[in-house]
Amino acid sequence: MGQEQLFVSRPWGTWQVLDEGTGYKVKRIEVLPGHRLSYQTHAHRSEHWIVVAGVATCLIDGNTVVAHPGESVHVAVGQAHRIANRHDEGLVIIEIQRGAYTGEDDIVRLDDDYGRDVPFTAP
Secondary structure, three states: OOOOOEEEEEOOEEEEEEEEEOOEEEEEEEEOOOOEOOEEEOOOEEEEEEEEEOOEEEEEOOEEEEEOOOOEEEEOOOOOEEEEOOOOOOEEEEEEEEEOOOOOOOOEEEEOOOOOOOOOOOO
């Protein structure tokens, strides 16, 4: 494994780094029922989500994609995206990030249910 495992709690659930190396990172993401991640973009990485449990409602550049266990969703570099769990059971996703940089500071939040750093837009 690339680096020490990292486990992080968020208001919407948890994520854990399973593996990391040059040009990639693999995470296990768990989204609590009724919660969703921020609508965000990344300048340096693509993401590929594989649903392993639950049902993922994904918003990709304004288009809704529903993915069930065994199905996957691809997010290209720069595409706006979010994962939501609209169901009563937990949602577990394996996320594969690919790109020159996979750091957590490569997130631009466009919308966030939890008041985290969303850029100001004038009315």
